[in-house]
Amino acid sequence: EDQVTQSPEALRLQEGESSSLNCSYTVSGLRGLFWYRQDPGKGPEFLFTLYSAGEEKEKERLKATLTKKESFLHITAPKPEDSATYLCAVRRGGSEKLVFGKGTKLTVNP
Amino acid sequence: ETGVTQSPTHLIKTRGQQVTLRCSSQSGHNTVSWYQQALGQGPQFIFQYYREEENGRGNFPPRFSGLQFPNYSSELNVNALELDDSALYLCASSKPTSGALQETQYFGPGTRLLVL
Numbered sequence: 001e002d003q004v005t006q007s008p009e010a011l012r013l014q015e016g017e018s019s020s021l022n023c024s025y026t027v028s029g030l031r032g033l034f035w036y037r038q039d040p041g042k043g044p045e046f047l048f049t050l051y052s053a054g055e056e057k058e059k060e061r062l063k064a065t066l067t068k069k070e071s072f073l074h075i076t077a078p079k080p081e082d083s084a085t086y087l088c089a090v091r092r093g094g095s096e097k098l099v100f101g102k103g104t105k106l107t108v109n110p
Numbered sequence: 111e112t113g114v115t116q117s118p119t120h121l122i123k124t125r126g127q128q129v130t131l132r133c134s135s136q137s138g139h140n141t142v143s144w145y146q147q148a149l150g151q152g153p154q155f156i157f158q159y160y161r162e163e164e165n166g167r168g169n170f171p172p173r174f175s176g177l178q179f180p181n182y183s184s185e186l187n188v189n190a191l192e193l194d195d196s197a198l199y200l201c202a203s204s205k206p207t208s209g210a211l212q213e214t215q216y217f218g219p220g221t222r223l224l225v226l
Contacts, residue, residue, distance in 0.1 A: 004152075041220075043217035044153070095166070096165055097158070098153070100154075102152050
């Protein structure tokens with residue numbers, strides 16, 4: 001069974017304090033690892049898709065990386081507006097569904 | 111480009127009632143997926159519709175059913191509501207899968223359902 005584990009469950013940072021969120025996964029035949037950002041009471045907002053080990057993608061202060069067992073979302077010099085829950089999801093080949101982790105709740109204090 | 115929209119935004123029902131939630135997919139997308147997100151959890155896949163046919167289903171009972179219309183909009187119907195059905199219901203649309211790459215799913219704002 002496909003599994004996604006995200007850590008830590010919650011992370012509190014000071015503005016400008018860089019850190020990383022982890023997403024460990026077990027899936028047979030990975031055909032995409034997805035990162036989403038979710039604000040309270042809202043739908044997930046797409047950030048990145050990674051397809052193969054060694055791949056990296058960047059967007060503003062965020063950088064996502066992928067290995068064969070895990071993905072990291074690196075946040076450089078975060079701002080309070082980066083506060084949100086970050087969700088990781090995987091999809092296996094031939095499957096329609098995304099399997100999500102429980103998310104990491106990030107709080108950035110000014 | 112119009113994003114994914116859902117209605118209603120909030121809904122309160124009592125146990126045993128039936129509910130219908132609606133979703134309009136993003137322009138150019140013909141695949142719709144539905145997810146249930148309980149508080150503090152990640153979204154759980156309910157089912158997906160492609161060309162008006164169910165194209166995969168998660169571990170949800172038959173009282174969860176759906177429809178997709180020719181304009182690619184979709185409905186989620188839940189019969190005999192239970193207290194545990196209280197959750198945020200998310201709709202996501204995507205383009206059809208092309209080869210080995212999996213098309214990204216774009217989510218709507220969700221419908222918050224409370225069952226009393």
